[in-house]
Amino acid sequence: MVNLFLSEPKWNDDAQKSSNINVILPLLNKLGSQIQSLVTHGARSEARLWLCSALSTISISPSKQLNIFMKLLRSKPRKMQFLSQVLTMMFEKRPRKLGFLLAKRSYILEKFFEGNQKRILEWFSEFAYDGGSDHKRGAKALAQFAFANRDICWEELEWRGKHGQSPAVVATKPHYLLDLDVERTIQNFLDNVPEFWSSNEFAESLKDGQILFLDTKFFIDLFIRFMYEEDMYDVWDAVEEFLREESFSSLTQHLLITLEERDLCRFLELLGNYFEPGIESWDSGDSSRWLGVLLSRYVDTESIDELLLLSSIINQGRQLLRLVRDENGNDEGELLKETMAEICRGLENESSFSVILRELSKMKHIQVIKLLGLLSWTIHFRLSEECQTPDSWELLFRENGIEFRRSSDHSLLSYNGFSEESESDSDSRSRVSKKRHKREKKKRKKKKKRAFDDDDDRGDDELLDLHSISRSWLLSTDGFSATWTSGFTGIHRKVLFVDMDEGVIS
Template sequence: MVNLFLSEPKLNDVVADNSSNIDVILPLLNKLGSHIQSLVTRGGRSEARLWLCSALSTVSISPRKQLSVFMKLLRSKPRKLQFVSQLLTMIFEKRPRKLGSLLAKRSYILEKFFEGHPKRILEWFSEFAYDGGSDHKHGAKALAQFAFTNRDICWDELEWRGKHGQSPAVVATKPHYLLDLDVQRTIENFLDNVPEFWSSKEFAESLKDGQVLFLDTKFFLDLFIGFMYEEDLNDVWDAVEEFLTEESFSSLTQHLLITLDECHLCRFLELLGNYFDPSIESWDSGDSSCWLGVVLSKYVDTESIDELLLLNSIINQGRQLLRLVRDENLNDEGELLKENTEEIFRGLEKGSSFSLILRDLSKMKHEEVIRLLGILSWTIHFRLAEECQTPDSWELLFRENGIEFRRSSDHSLLSHKGYSEESESDSDSRSRASKKRHKREKKKRKKQKMRAIDDDDLGDDELVGLHQTSRSWSLSTDGFSATWTSVDLPEHIAKYSLSTWMKWLLARQK
């Protein structure tokens, strides 16, 4: 059975033991780390990079600092056009009014945008209200308002699909007549003969909501990139900075980091690392930032992300890493990996080896501690996935390691010795519990009977798989707050073990 080392060793348990193989275990952990790193950075590198970007999105950083990091990337050379395009696309989708208002100030630019593009013209200027009301949309509203206000200079440019044109007075009383307008020919006339329209307040107003950006996003991406880097327009940069301050760090990293090549990702990590402290205050197994900040703080001038890919894979992506190992279908390497983990555990279970490791780690820098204990926690993940194949084997693991548990179909608490602990002592409570239990068992027998009928249609292998995953548990590891199955348990137990060890070490260093 796998020893999770969840009983905190006391300081006086650590004795000078010349026969201890502590000098063997640490090299074994480093050897296993190198093996995993090779696997992650070789065949699974692109996937491991995505895992890292996802982990970075959980880091907590102030809006002022995130603005500084991203602005330095935007201003640095060479220009990262894919990065800039993705950022602008985010602004288009999330805050279109920011850039729409900037276009409104320069509405005359869009004269060239519509010239020679019938599709754009029809999409923007055709949405007249069908009920004849005044709620025309986008360019149609601008066209109607401008035409009435400036009818003396442009009414003759309106083209109608009927046998004859309509006068302003008739259209004013029957606004649904605008539906008969030949929009394409009318706008083409405006392009040729009414230049005032393109810089008018009516046309500018139609651009403020930013919906025009979606007529041709590539055109507007190129336009705004030109505003930023060729014309260096302050109001455009101000809008970008405002967005970078308002948007969450999580959203920015998830959308933008995937566009960076590895060299520029390294630069991002270096910039980010300037804002973190190299020490750990606390450890939460569900919070990546508790260890990422420490590692990033040491990342200055590093040109490779290999170490970060390793750490994130073993700490945050244990299940995916295990899948990667299996998908590689490297039987020889898989056997070596298994032998390596078994050798590590054989060494740890001799005498005071684990206590000695904790003693030695308490003298090391935090980033090295995270690496070694992270590797050890993943060996637990690997062994549990290999060895705990039945519900009974899981319950034996819980008992042997002092983890209390409840079966999901039975709300009684099982201690690590396997005994049920009653919370009510009076006979009435026991009687009520007995009656409820009798009803549950009756329903359970009925379900089992129905399941047995269904099982007749299943093969032996399918039955084994069904019964293996049919049991689930609530555990004392998380205060019985979640239900765990054999699929989830290896990762959960490994993370819990790592969290427990780190809390011991941090307590010793205070």
């Protein structure tokens, strides 16, 4: 049975157990090399995504995040995918800011519409249908400009009917504008009314930024030109404001995936400069602090292989478990399992674990994080292999001194830490057969009732089957209570084991 090492270590100087460290530590390093090979060769793209996800949990000041991302934007050669993604985020989150910048240069968009029927119709055709004057977007700009400047442009309006409409008639019956031939009219304005494209009416239609979504590629290219060829200060100011105000989590999740690996290494180097290499408190509940220590160590490296390993074992235990299982039957996967089995055999008692802890206390933080991560993940792997049934979980609880009660539902805990409907191990057995009989009876009724239903309506029966083979508990360790649910289809943990005097195993 898996030992979770939840009790306080018993320190001793047993020479035989001390010699055990000379076996286990090399095995842990061997396991690290095997997992690193699996992660960096077989699943490198996925491991990079895991790392980017872990980086998003880090907390740094707005000024520091601005400094990092601006250095990437200003670096050469230009990172076009990165630039495009920054602007795409701004289109989605700050359209009015960029729309205002476009409105200041509205004349530029004359060429945007020139000879493009689709853009013309999408932007200038939204006249009001209810007979009012509540026109939208470019249609509103066109109507307002035409009335205000009817002496110079009314003849440029093209109508679908047999004859044109006068300003006076359209003013009293604004729905007549629905008869306007928008494409031919805008073409006339392009040829003969240059004043429209720099007018206040047209500029006003751009300020909400909705025009950006007519052709995002065009406007991304336009703003890149503003930034790098024309070096427009107000555009750069808008970009800096966005990078300062947007959360670091959002920026990393959306932007880092666009970077080539050498540029990702540059980002890690810039980020690592803001972290100290030491840890004041070994609080494993805050994985971002551990990651900060790792980053401070890797600021001068050109490879992220070991960082991918550490990120995987610390933050992505379940995904890594899946990768190992995918390798089941392959030589690499079998060797990895053999190494983990050897490590587990070397950790059969508390004393061996205490010797490892004592040895780790002499090492540098980076090495400690790596070895503890590997050790914790090895226990995670063994749990997934050995604890496949409710009975095996209860045996695990007993062997590790974890008090538990079975719970029949997921009700909120009462003041004493247990569900009002929870029951002890012994009390529950007398009720199992009755509950099972009731569930089977209900299930038979449901099957008869749903005999003629569609296949899509089978979800409740499946949930009932899952409930009949799963079990939930209320655990109590050192005065801390937590709910825990398991089923044959997997492990569904509500809260991990926490709050131990000598550290945390999760």
